[in-house]
Amino acid sequence: MRKTISVITAFFAASAFAAGTYPSEEIVSYSPSVSFILHEDESPVEDSDSNAFAPFLPGFNAGPEGSEPDEFLDEASAIDNMIDSIAEATQIDTVEIDMTQAALPLESTRITSPFGFRHYRIHKGIDIGLRRGDTIRASFPGRVARVRYERRGYGRYIVLDHTGCGVTRTVYAHLSKQYVKVGQIVKAGEVIGLGGSTGRSTGPHLHFEMRVGDTPLNPNDYFDFANHTFVQEKIKLPSVVFEGEYAALQKEASKHRYHKVRRGDTLGKIARKYHTTVSRLRKLNGLGKKSILRIGRIIRCS
Numbered sequence: 001m002r003k004t005i006s007v008i009t010a011f012f013a014a015s016a017f018a019a020g021t022y023p024s025e026e027i028v029s030y031s032p033s034v035s036f037i038l039h040e041d042e043s044p045v046e047d048s049d050s051n052a053f054a055p056f057l058p059g060f061n062a063g064p065e066g067s068e069p070d071e072f073l074d075e076a077s078a079i080d081n082m083i084d085s086i087a088e089a090t091q092i093d094t095v096e097i098d099m100t101q102a103a104l105p106l107e108s109t110r111i112t113s114p115f116g117f118r119h120y121r122i123h124k125g126i127d128i129g130l131r132r133g134d135t136i137r138a139s140f141p142g143r144v145a146r147v148r149y150e151r152r153g154y155g156r157y158i159v160l161d162h163t164g165c166g167v168t169r170t171v172y173a174h175l176s177k178q179y180v181k182v183g184q185i186v187k188a189g190e191v192i193g194l195g196g197s198t199g200r201s202t203g204p205h206l207h208f209e210m211r212v213g214d215t216p217l218n219p220n221d222y223f224d225f226a227n228h229t230f231v232q233e234k235i236k237l238p239s240v241v242f243e244g245e246y247a248a249l250q251k252e253a254s255k256h257r258y259h260k261v262r263r264g265d266t267l268g269k270i271a272r273k274y275h276t277t278v279s280r281l282r283k284l285n286g287l288g289k290k291s292i293l294r295i296g297r298i299i300r301c302s
């Protein structure tokens, strides 16, 4: 049962102009006939932190362009923990995700990095490539929980809390502009910021997360980004299913252990630390006898 999401433009038109919170040059022209997205103009958005961390430490896979570098997922765990810590303890048996209340967070449909296990961490959201300055919208009605800047992580990001639509939290990261304040009530489809490449990012993209309590969901299971619609109007999810799926993902991730090479490290030292052998480390990481162990490189240890 597919249905185009077009509910949001009216909300936006009303709220954005009534609130009067946008700098004049960022007010976008609005046409009721446009079913979804209002394009920002192409003028460059000032974004001094863009790609501040590129190039990354030697030895890293850069990750797909318009994504986070692989290393980011390591660094981001602290931020994840912080976001996790503001999740209220919830006892949920079954949750119903109500997509009739939802709006796509952006127009672009170019997914640059999927949800799930990636190299050595779980990617708790999806990355969608965008043009710097593209409009970013609240994907469900809710309240602004965080508006922050994390230079080494999500860059400029916004966390929204939701009630009544199944999803309890969404995260929008690497923004160039944040237009909302903590405590503000937002409607689905309301503009909350502009896309960018702040924080650890290899190019302009939105890192988008959907969570129920502490458990991240794969946004692709709910939004049909390619067709600007949603997968199903309402999706009933027993908690054992979505929590079980995530637990399986964590179990998979925990099978692999990684080590970030520090000054003074040798393969022998690392092997002892991880209760393995030098030859096993060489094999896991494709290291030859003459390979140099660069500081900052992440090597797989199990």
Ligand SMILES: [Zn+2]
Pocket: 067, 068, 113, 123, 125, 126, 127, 206, 207, 208
């Ligand atoms: Zn991401």
